[in-house]
Amino acid sequence: MVTEPSPPSPRSRLPHPHRDEVEVVRELHGALPPSLDWRAVMTTASPWVQAARDTPAPFWAMESLLREYPITSAEGLALMRLAEALLRVPDAETAIALTADQLGRADFESSVVEGPHRMLASLSASAIALSKKFLPDADDGDGAGLLKRLGAQTVVAATVRAIQLLGRQFVLGRRIAEAMNESRAERKHDPKLRFSYDMLGEGARTERDAKRYFASYLDAIGAIAGGRVGPSPESADGISIKLSALFARYEDAQRARLFAELMPRVWQLVQAAARANLNLTIDAEESDRLELSLDLVEALAERIAIEFPTWGGFGLAVQAYQTRAPALVHEVARIAKAKRLRFMVRLVKGAYWDGEIKRAQELGLQGYPVFTHKRHTDISYLACAHALLGHAPHIYPQFATHNAGTIAAIVQMARARGAPFEMQRLHGMGESIYREVMRTHEPPPLRIYAPVGEHRDLLAYLVRRLLENGANSSFVHQLADESLATDALLAPPLYAVETRLPGPGQPLPPALYGAKRPNSIGVDLACAEDRVPLYHALASARIGAVPEATATDIEAAMSRLHAGFRSWSATPSAHRAGVLRRAADALQARLPEFCALLVKEGQKTLGDTVAEVREAIDFLRYYAAEADEKLVPTVLPGPTGERNTLRLHGRGVFVCISPWNFPLAIFTGQVAAALVAGNTVAAKPAEQTPFVAQALIGLLHAAGVPSGALALLHGAGETVGAALVGDARTAGVCFTGSTAVAKLINRTLAAKDGPIVPLIAETGGINAMIVDSTALPEQVVDAVVQSAFRSAGQRCSALRLLAVHESVADGVIEMIRGALQELNVGDPARLATDVGPVIDDAAFDELSKHIQRLRREAVLVGEARASSEVPRLVAPIAFELQRIADVKQEIFGPVLHIVRWGGEVDAVVEQINALGYGLTCGIQTRIDSRAQRLASLARIGNVYVNRNMIGAVVGVQPFGGEGLSGTGPKAGGPHYLYRFCSEQTVTVNTAAAGGNVELLAKDDTAAPDVASAP
C-alpha cells in the first residue's frame, strides 16, 4: 500500500545548485569592488612568498616530501594510502601486507630531491626505500618467511610511527587539555593568537557515535571557557562543530528527524558557547546539506535572538567553491539582520571538491554545484569576501585561506572598507606565509583552526589535508614548487573584460559518455525544487488493470510477430537505433511519471525509482549506439577476386521474460536489445508489475516500433510464460529471474523439435562481501547497508553474506547494529523512507519463515524498526553464522548473514566460489594487490572494490554472472547484442563474370623507389 506522497518541501531561498558556471562567473565579476587593485596585491604578497620560500617553516619538510611525491605519482599515492589506512590495522600480518603492497609499487629511490630541505626529504625517501628491502615482496602474496617477517614488523612499526608523526603535524593534541597546553605555548610567541578547536570526528553512522562526539564537543566548550565569561567571541578561543558528527542521518531526506533530534543537541552546544561568550562555528560540509544547514541556522538564530540577544559568537562556514556561495552570504546576512544578531562567518574555498564532482556525475545531474575551474573559486572567494565585509556589523568575517594572493587581496579590501575581520589558518598549514603576514606593519587578527583527537578520528581529516597539500592546483603545493615564478604564483584570477570565459573544466554529467550517447539525467533528491515534479506525478499516478493474455491472445500475437519479423528485420539497423533513441528521449521527458508508477506498482522508494528510470533510458541509448557500431556489415580480408562480408540479423521472435524487481529497467533492456538486433518481441512482464511494462510498450510504439514487432503478453509464468517458451515460432528467449525457472526454460527449449534456440538467462546469487582489517569501517557499513537493505534486499545483486576479518569484526558488527537502528522502514512514497515493503504476501511469508528459522539457529546481530501502518514490511535484519557454507540458498529480502574469517583470505573466496553462484561480490581492502588477486580468483561476474555492490551502470559495469547466476552475456555490455543475432557471411566471386577487373585495373605505372632498391 502506498499512501499519499510527502508534502513538497519549502521552496529554496537559494538559486538552483546547478547553474551555468559562465553565467555565475560573469555575475561574480560584477560583484567585485572596482577598486580591487591586483598589482598592489602582488606587491604586498611577493615578499611573503619570497620569505616563505627562503625560510620555510619546520613543517616544510613534509611539504617537500609531498612535493617530491605528488599524489598523482605512485609514491605519493602510496604515502596517502598508508596514511589513510595503516594506523587502524590491528593485526600485524595485515599491516605487513598493506605496507608491502603500497611501498612495493612505489619507487622512492630514484627521485632526486631539490630545495632547502633536501637533506630531510632525501632522508625520508631513503628510509622508505630501505624499508622496502625488508618487506616481503609484494608479488609473494601475503605469506612470507619468518626471517623476512621479523624484519618486516620492524619496518611496519617504523612506518606507523612515521604516519603518526605525519598526522601529528595537523593535530594539536589528542585531548582538549593537551591541545590547550600546546596553544598556550604557541601564544607565548604571539599573545593575540586565537584558536578554534575542532574535535575530530565526522560522519557518525550510529547514535552511539553521535553521542560520543556530542560529549566531546560539550566537554571541549567547558574546557575552553574554563568557567569564565570571555570579553568577546573575537578575542577568545572558540570551537568548530560538524553537524554530521552529531547525527547519523544528517541528510535532507531526514529533515523532520533532524529538527527533532539533532536540533536539541546543537542547541545545547550553542547555549554552552553563548553562556561563555565564545565563538561556535558550524563547519561547512557537502553541498547537498547546504539548504538543510541554512534552515537549522535560521531556527537556531530565532532562539538565540530570544535567549542570547547580545551574544555575537554564533557562526558558520561558507564555501566559496559552491556556485550558490554569494547568494548564501546574502541570505545569512539577511537572517542575522532580521534577528538583530551578529554572526561570525568563516569564508573558506571548500574541502570536498572531488567528492562533489563525483556525486554529480553519479547521479547524472544537469551540472555541478561547485565551480570546475580553480580560478573561478578564487573569484567567488573575493566576491563573497567583499559582500561579507559590506554586511558589517551583522557579520564578522573570518577569512580562512593559506593563499598569499587571496590574503593580500582580503587585507586590501577590508582596510578599504574599515570593517573588522580576522584571518584563519589550519594548524600545520600556511605557517610560513602567516609568519610573514604577522610581521607586517598592521597585522590582522589571526585564529588557528586546531583539530583535536585520537588517531582513529584523524584519518579522514588527514587525507583531506594531504590531498590539499599535494594537489597540483593548490597554493601550498605551488609555493613549494620553486620553478614557478612568484608572479605566476600570484597571477590575478580575474578575467580581462574581453576574455571569453572557458567552458566546464570537467565534462558535465549529461556528457559523461562523450558524443556516442548522452547520459540519462537524474534528479537531485536533496534539492527541493527538483523533487516537485515527482510529487506532482505521485499525486496523479494511478495503476490500472492489465488484461491477462489468453491462449487465443498468445496465438494471435505470435503469428503477428512471426509475420512481422520479415519487415522489421529488413529495416536498416540505423532506423531501429533511431527508434530506440526517440524512446529514450520520451522516457527522459516522462521520468517523473514512470517513477510514480514504480512507486505505486513496484513499491519502490523514490531514490530507487529515479535510478531505475535512468537505467532504462541508458539501455535504450546504449543498445542504439551498439547497433550503430556492431550491426553494420563488416568487409573481411581475403584473396583478390572475391568480396567477403559478415552481416548480423535478427533471429525471429524473441521471448523476453522479466522480473518484478526491476519492472522497467530489465524489461526495457531485454526488449530494446532484442528489437534493435532486428527481432520481433513477445514481452512478458512479471505478474506483479504489468502496468509499468504496458506504459513502456505504449511509449515504444509511439516512438516508432510497429505493432507487428512488439507485443505485451501479461500473465502467469506457468501459463503465458510456458506457452511462449514452448511455441514453435520462438527463436530465442531472454530471461531474468530465479535459477530454478531458468533451468525449467532451458529444459523446455531443449525438449522442443526444430532449431536449437538460444537462452540468455540472468539469475540470482548468494552475493558476498569480503572485508579485511585495512578497510574503513564507516565505508564498509555504508556499503553494507546500501547493498543488503536498499530496495528491501530485492535486487539480484544484493549483499547476502558479509565475511569480516576477525580482528575488526566486533567493531564492524557493532556499527551495523547501530546503522540498522537508523533506517526508516515504511511507506515508499515518502522521501524519508529507506526501505519499503516487499513485493507481495508470498514473499513476505517466505521471508518471515526464514527469519524465524534464523532467530532459532543463528545469533541475532540487530534489526531495524518497521512502521506498523504499512503492510508487508520486513524490517532489515542481520544474523551471525558460523561458516560461509551455512548460507544455503538465496534469500530475496533484507536479511544479511555475517561470518567472521581468519587465516588466508584466498580461502574465503574459494568458499564463496563453492556456493556455486557467481553474480556480484564486494571486496573491501586497501591492499590493492589483494583486491586484484581476489577478483581474479572469484568466479563472479561483477566485482566491486571499496564501494557498494549494487546499481550497475549500463555500459560502465555490464551486469551478469556465471555458474548458477546465469549464462551471460552481460546486460549493458559490449557482447550482449551478438547473442540476439544470427550471423551470415556473404562471399561474392567478383571475378566470375569474365575476370578480375579490379586486379587488372590496378595502376602499375608508378616509378620504382630508387632509394630502397638493393
Ligand SMILES: Cc1cc2nc3c(=O)[nH]c(=O)nc-3n(C[C@H](O)[C@H](O)[C@H](O)COP(=O)(O)OP(=O)(O)OC[C@H]3O[C@@H](n4cnc5c(N)ncnc54)[C@H](O)[C@@H]3O)c2cc1C
Ligand atoms: C581555518 C580553516 C577552516 C576551514 N574550514 C572548512 C570547512 O568548514 N569546510 C570546508 O569545506 N573547508 C574548510 N577549510 C578548508 C578550505 O576549504 C580549503 O580547502 C583550504 O583552505 C584551501 O584553500 P586555500 O585558499 O588555502 O588554497 P588554494 O590553493 O588557493 O585553494 C584550493 C581550493 O580551491 C578549490 N579548487 C581546487 N581545484 C578546483 C577546481 N578545479 N575548480 C574549482 N575549485 C577548485 C578547492 O576548494 C580547494 O580547496 C578550512 C580551511 C581553513 C584554513
